[in-house]
Amino acid sequence: MIKFLTALCFTLIFNINALTAQNFSTHQVKNGETIQGIATRYGVTISDIYSLNPDAKKELKANTILIIPISKAKKPTVISTKELQGFKEHRTSKKETLYSIAKRYEITEDDIKTHNTFLYANTLQKGDKLQIPVFKIIKEEPKATTQPYIVKAKEGKWRIAYQFGITVEELNALNPGIGEILQEGQQVYVPNMVSDDVKEVDEKYSYYNVLPKEGFYRLKLKLGLEQATLEALNPELKDTGLKEGMVLKIPYSNKMIDTGGIVTKRTPLETKITNFDTKHIAIMLPFRLNRVDFDSISEIKTSIKKDPYLDASLDFYSGVLTALDSLKSLGISLKVDVYDTKYQISEVIKIIKNNNFEDVDAVIGPLTPETFDKVATELHAYNIPVVSPIGTNLKLYDNVFQSRPSDDLLKDRMVNFVKADSLVKNIVIVSDTKNDSVANKIKTSFSYAKSVYSRKNKQDKDENFVYVEDIRSALKPGRNIVFLETQSEGFVSNVTSILASLNQRTEGNPNAIEIILVTTNFNSAFEGDQVSNDHLSKLQFHFATASKSYNDTENNSFVKRYTKIYNTTPSKRAVKGFDLTMDVVLRLATAQDLYMSVNNAPLTEYVENKFAYKKKLLGGYYNDATYIVKYSDLTIIEVK
Template sequence: MNRFFLVLVLVFALGFTSVNAQNFSTHQVKKGETIEAIAKRYFVTPSEIYALNPDAKKELKPNTVLIIPLSKAKKPKTVVVKELQGFKKHKTRRKETLYSLAKKYDIAEEDIKKYNKFLYADPLRKGDKLQIPIFKITEEIEEEPTKTYVVQPKEGKWRIAYKFGISVKELEELNPEMGEVLKDGQEIIVPNIEDEDEKEVDEKYSYYKVLPKEGFYRLKLKLGLEKEALEALNPGLAESGLKVGMILKVPFNEAISIETSNSINLADSIVDFNSKRIAIMLPFRLNRVDFQSKADTKNSIVKDRYLDTSLDFYSGVLLAIDSLKTLGVSLKVDVYDTKNEVGEVSKIIDDKDFETVDAVIGPLTSNTFDKAASKLRPYNVPVVSPIGLNLKLYDNVFQSRAPNDKLKSTLVNYIKADTLADNIMVISDSKHTAISNSLKRDFNYAKQVHSRKNKESGEDEFFVIKEDIEGALKPGKNIVFLETKNEGFVSNVTSILASLIKAEDKSTNTEAIEITLATTNMNRAFTGDGVSNEHLSKLQFLYATTSKSYKETDNNPFVKRYEKLYNTTPNSAAVKGFDLTMDVVLRLVTSEDLYMSVNNAPLTEYVENKFAYKKKLFGGYYNNTVYLVNYQDLTIVEVKQ
């Protein structure tokens, strides 16, 4: 036992003679004992013992004195079982009472009365002949309906709910203070089932959370599975039936996934302090910049959108590198100008040594990115796309931007779960008829409204009138999808919808009409100067997005440092540069490599972006998480899913 540990034991043994003394006990280790066994004996976790006894991690020697925290866990109840073995005769003497006889024979007074029934009516007298019951006393542990469970890495609410055969809602009811985000090592209450009855999540399957009002017929339409097939995959379903929030095992389907909210802070989990090497490939196109004067250089930047975006992105990368350095991460960074040319990408990779590169961030455009990914594939070097969509997902590709169908499915599933929605309407222009029809399939009772067309030319005029919408609304909550990329059409529709919101007025027998505006494709049309933010806020405009805007009131350290260094607020490209670089490098220093980090760090989140990579069955990885946000009081806030 080292001196530090000895002092610690003495402090706890001698120094805490007041209230604090009751928070700890000690245990002398016996030969062959393990921390797990000791933890079980005292109803604590191994991590709680290690926290007070750090030396025990290295070696657990016999006769070592451990400091044991007093458990807050519920102890198992014991039940005394009395088994009647026979009787002993007793003749009552003078001054004997039921109390003294009960003490003498170590039984209850009620037990004497039970087998000598005359005592219920008459008092005990001298000379009474009694039969004293003889019991065999045993203690049995009464099985608790619940037990304490320690959250494992990668586990979110739905995984634990599935493991113990309950719904997410039931898990939350068992743990009202568990919080939105579960942490590795957190203790929660779960059903006390046998170990062999616990279900494990099989990554070869997908998992689906049952929504309100969903029966087997609706699941058949959505999942393409008959009731019998679901029951075969989910033992016990036939007996329990469907419940809201229940987790169902279904055949693998990339379109089906349960969003996990268990975000991990990788900065607290760094285990590898060996130097890492990353490469940044961006289309700076410095060969086009006019360096003759400061004004010419500025003009070159303004005119070249590739250079402008690359500089913003790279400014975020630089701050990430600085932040990583303060965390003790050793990093070598190679920066390359791709000139936005496929040939230049090939030349860079051929001329430079990429075999020892741990990860590549970029290039930005699809064609140059595909070239980099395909050429680095033989070296198994992971290539991370900052903004690309619909990429060729080679097995070394990480698409950091979530696909568009994820945006739609997140929004649609959220609205389907809204039990208060009384009516669905889809308003679209002619260019978005396909998405309107798709939403009609998702909500078969939805009403469709199309923008008006020129009677002579048949061309879309991008407007509707009040009567087109008013007749399709219902009293109660109305969800209205608006699908367009035309700013004028957005302005036209939002102003009409805002005017149709009504409060309940009992004096005039007017029923309330609530309207929530939504879109599956958030684009510049909704943020144009001609669109009223007051109307959007009044309509609680709802949409899914790959990134959320930071709030200036959050006092984010990155934003503060960026403003101090660059004398301006960071735009989305700068934030993405910071977030993506932080994520890639932290994944490298907390896992064996970027590929392994997909399992070790299922969800990470930074300033404006979060990352939860999912592997295609045959191919690479794509970000499978998005934000759901809406307008509230002229600000955009995240909606909890």
Template sequence: MIKYFSVLCLVLFCSFNTVNAQNFSTHQVKRGETLESISKQYYVTTSQILELNPDAKKALKPNTILIIPISKSTKPNETITNELDGFREHTVQRKETLYSLSKEYNVSEEDIKKYNNSLYANPLRKGDVIQIPIYKTTKTLTETATTKPYIVLPKEGKWRVAYKFGISVEELEALNPKMGDTLQEGQQINVPSNKVAKVEKIDEAYSYYKVLPKEGFYRLKLKLGLEQDELEALNPDLKETGLIEGMVLKVPFSKNTSTGTITPETEKVTLSNRLLSSDTKRLAVLLPFRLNRVDFDSITDTKQSIKKDPYLNASLDFYSGILFALDSLKNMGISVKVDVFDTKHEVSEVGKIIENNNFESYDAVIGPLTTETFEKAASELKALNVPIISPIGTNLKLYDHVFQSRPADDLLKRKVINFVKSDSLKNNIVIVSDAKNQNIANELKREFNYSRMVFSKKTKSGADANYVNVSDLKSVLKPGKNYVFLETESEGFASNVTSILASLTRQKVSEDDTTSSEVILITTNFNAAFEGDEISNEHLSKLQFHFSTISKSYNETDHRDFIKKYETLYNITPDKRAVRGFDLTMDVILRLATSNDLFLSVNLAPSTEYVENKFAYKKETFGGYYNTAVYLVKYENLNLVEVKP
């Protein structure tokens, strides 16, 4: 049975209580600051700060946004800024660390890394000669920010308003605790009044990027492909403020925008050859085992429970792949600590699990499986920015930290359409469909406006009869190559069409033709209808049946060792769920072992592939990551083989 691992403590979130309509400022807590130092900076008392920020009593964490009441005092704020004034060389001695050097020279660890980029990827070593930045400290007096009302314009979201007034999204939310998740046209909110002269215009020719926690210029260079000076040229205020979590940056549209089309696949990377970190990785796995429903009275009862419960069955298969991956990673020298949680297929249980455990300590979270439970976990972990990977979900709400590992159905459809379009010869295209899939047929007709369409015969009542005649198909075929789309979920209709087409392929359409017709069968929606007992694999092979899929069947010759080891461990051949559990876990952990975090790995390892699955993540401009890697396969000699581009 699945063994639960112990975890640490309750995560504390900073939340804001109701704030009365008056003037407020916001403050982003810096490392080392206390309530006393902040209160002196703004000429208010600590009790006034705590009244608006009650959670600050528990802990004052760096980067927390505090609401600060505007003091009635006329004294201006004193702002201390550090300006780079040069460098001093330092030769690293034995036992010296970034922390000890930061204390010795009174600079932050991030500042040392900033001017010694190799330290982002490599540890500090004895004998290294590094540059220590020297800063000139200056003090400036500034007026305390006040707020003014602002009416939300059509199509304005939080990031647009934040960008307009030169603040971060988090600061905007802090000034408006009740404004909700989305802004409504005509809604009145508070914005800083001292930013009036610097209101930024939204340029639709550019894209915009929200800075995530702990992101510096080096990470943005890897993510966006932009140097610091390029970002500062597009966002002049950066030179003064530096990067702030939640701030919105203008970036070239082509640098980080996602489209609905499939781009050419990038070169695959073998991560096992590029291991960077030897630190133990922490992984949380959330699956619907529903062990509370299992009858443990006897082995027979337990087996019966597993057989009856599809969620437990699926979870055990998937988890067996995870365990097998962990064993393989251990042999590579990669240490992984895994905590497994039973979500019981309940949204409320997911909330309890996250509330009662320290998820901030995890490098990544895999699961839950179902859309509702995954949405709950993703929304709860949003504040922590912990990467969470959905094993099978599609059309998810892509928060900044979400990875949708299963490619969307539209990508599968587009893969097939692009394949047909890539054939430079003028070929005949036929679309065969039943009434249920007429919308797909019409969509294909728009893609290939010169194609010809054939629909299922009807019964007297007007329902699909799920068959066509030989003459229906023979009349639309031409000498030479014919691409035939078959769009159906009816096994009987699929059997009828494939058997007729198999009899017609490589035959002369009429006595006058000198060339026979070749039929290549295709579908944009591969489903159970094409795998039923009525379907002949010989017919599918003869028709070179093409379809796209998120995973290909593993080759027993190429993966003999994988299959043999799995069968030895579990006394059964791995199914698709087990292989997906293996592939996904291998990808997540190897990305963590070769990059500073999962987010950066998207650029450092753009495309990876394992036994049956591959991963090529793209990022939404304002959102998370989605996998664009799909396979195009075909039947050949009774086997499924990948169609290479």
């Protein structure tokens, strides 16, 4: 029943989209056409066309696709064209006139004059020999200017837009309510084109979405491609020029697409500073100072303890301030604006409306997804990069930098790490019901893996424990990798205790059972009081993480400076504030802008975090840099 209702909902959505799509049509501009002529033909105003096609105000170029609001329009008029086939000779009689001759042969007086030029200077006389043109009349019937298109599997908006020579925004205009993600089998409307004119997406090439205000010069700096190269790959550019949102074919480049590659060489930006112009950055955090009671120090402390957003913001901001101090010592001039977003979208709108962001080089924050999304969309028109400190499932607009690696990326890195271990003899996956899908996904990478599940009660619910024999029977002599996938602290305690008792790691004994514990989702369950760190160390517990822990014994200048200023060691949030601010500003100081820095600095690393930004095929940037760490002698160290 649920599947039926889901299918019914999809059907209704697609039908609604199909109906609303018919409120718009398209027109391909021909040589010599004017905006007035097109508006007259469709019975709309010039402003109607300009409202949907702002680029047409600058210049109306041949082959440009225009969106026409046919809800306001009349049926396009039939256009008749005349094709000259030859001539008839006619000798003028006494009472004939140009009008009567034109009517007799169903042509116009101008047609007669055009082919008998002496009539421009002389009147028609009896006995004049005239060349009467014979035309073939060709009527151009108005054809449907859009056609339905069925979305194929894994097909996104950019692919369809590229194939039919329009921008993603124009595709959205043709299909109001289309949604962000297209579904296989969904019907959308596209320009009605001859099949030979529909372009194919060639996987041997990369594709680039033109950002606001980008011209050929900026693309040369960004992509390293001359205008002639871009025009050769995209011939329509010669007619239409560059337009915001259009999709360009470019030579294959792993800088422009999601490759999943791992960069290993760090770029020391501190030694590469070349741009000493003042850098203007904005910091947006949910301090919510309007909720703080400032009457006394004790009340301020109470307010901080009660408000997790204020606590997190102050922690992060303390790291930012320490970074700004370090950057100034490097000779970098900074202008910094700090805004309290109050964890409210309305406040974000007010901040952007009341302040000038056009000369801001980068924005760090906000912390929360809704406010971050609003800032990113509002500043997209100015092409201002917005960097997220903690978000992982963001909408990657062209100007978004997601600094925290996604959970999926961490999972993949852990699986690939195990795949690369040539000494592995056996794989075991231990999981509970909540993590069935995770266990199944791991199984697709290791088809030979053995599965062990949590014991269940009579109600078929997890008891969050297994017996020793459940695990012992799945192990083999030699090296065993055990995936533990759960969010239950009790289950972690039970399984790690059993595994530690079964681990027989001894040098030079191939028949001994060696156990290495791993997980694709490190969470608080592994850090609970019930879990023995001694067991985790004995099992060399491995996991992928976005950041490693700094070592107290290392001579770390940031930790020293922070401890001296705040009389406490920095938290992970403070370290993230420091690392992220250092990275953003140093990238600005070593490249033309943050976008260009992605190519100039493939990998950067600071106290606990590293950054290797990759660009989505059509979208923003995500951090591809992760760590693999393990428990060793009751400490967590990086696995090199």
